[in-house]
Amino acid sequence: MSKLMNLPKPLTAKLPSALGGDGRGVVAVVRVHGMIAAGPAGIARHVVSAESIDEQLIRAFGMDRVKAVALLINSPGGSPTQSEVIASRIRQLAEKHKVPVIAFCEDVAASGGYWVACAADEIYAAETSVVGSIGVISAGFGFQDLMSKLGVERRVYTSGTEKARLDPFTAERADDVEWLSGLQGALHDLFRQWVLERRGSQLQQDGDLFNGDVWLGREALQRGLIDGVGSLREIAAKKFPHAEVEFVAPKKPFFARLGMPFPDPLGMDSALGRFGAAAAQALVGATVETLEARVAWGRFGR
Structure with a gap:
């Protein structure tokens, strides 16, 4: 028992009190950052898809003593289908595990980003957040x-x-x-x-609500698009005062786990291959997809 009592706080928070835990529980945080598009995320491809986020969601909802799952959203939107599938998956897991979901809008939760936010039981935003579309x-x-x-x-x-x-x-x-x-x-x-x-x-009966416009946090609250103004840690502290906030990070790709930024097409020990890989990585970042993402963020002044 003495060994259990000496465990780090994030671990003791998950243990039942009978085993030396403090019973505080965990608020599991999943980031939804970037354009929403089909396919896996990867090097120079900062997108969110049903495929790329599923493993994080499963781990978040399946955590021991989880009190709530928080979605930290910063997305200008993207694919309607991917947005729908992600939101549906969140609801499926929430109902299966009987865990409440809270969404927090950061810079932007617009279009598909707001679609995903609506999968939460409650939505919060900062005063400077852009919400809606x-x-x-x-x-x-x-x-x-x-x-x-x-x-x-x-x-x-x-x-x-x-x-x-x-x-x-x-x-x-x-x-x-x-x-x-x-x-x-x-x-x-x-x-x-x-x-x-x-x-x-909760929605204000406003003819402009569905016209594609966006609003800052307070205005979004007045229209019923969100439930309150506040940050992740602020709201988590109020709702779950004894819980730990724990981020559920995506698992690193195979080459990243080996310390390699990019697959080496000419061999692990080839200097030429490493230079070629770096050049390829730079080229990937300059694709049309990257430009489209920049345009999407730019629509909301971000």
Whole structure:
């Protein structure tokens, strides 16, 4: 028993009092940081997906003596499907383990970020947090004039009249825009239904609530989008005064665990390979995906 009493505080907090624990419990924190997109996160790819966050959620909800799971959200949104799947998974685990979920909005919890926040039983934000953006946006580029200037002829062969919708190398078609608008409207309806289901009577009956706008913390509170203004540790201390706040970190990729920043394509001991890997890593960070993420954050002044 004396050995148990000498365990570090984070461990004794999880033990029953009969085994030398103090019975305080744990608030498990899972970060939801970055763009929400399909696929795994990785080097120079700071995204959140159902795949990348699932292991953290399982560990958080399955912790011994867990009092609550806190979602620390800082995301401008992204994929509606990934947002829906992540939120659904959170609710599934919360109901399975009978553990309350509290969301904390940091810089931004907008669009898909707010969709995920609505999976929580309560939502909090800082006064300076940007919250909302209950809407749908699609963006792309048109290169038809560039193709013409370069003297490049576009050749596309399809089976099905609508197979080549929204082709960036041809002029925009009115029926394509109409089709996309209908798709966006349907997604917007699903988003609105989810927010109404989760926030219900707390929402202010405001015609602007679902127009895609965003609000700072106090304004979001007035509209019923959040339950209060405060930080993670501040609210955790009030609700669970004797609990430890513990962050559930994602497991490091295989090469990171070996101390390698990137797979070495030319061998573990190859200096050339290491330089090539570093160059490849830099190039990956300059992809279109990175630019799109910068644009997404920029919409909210962040």
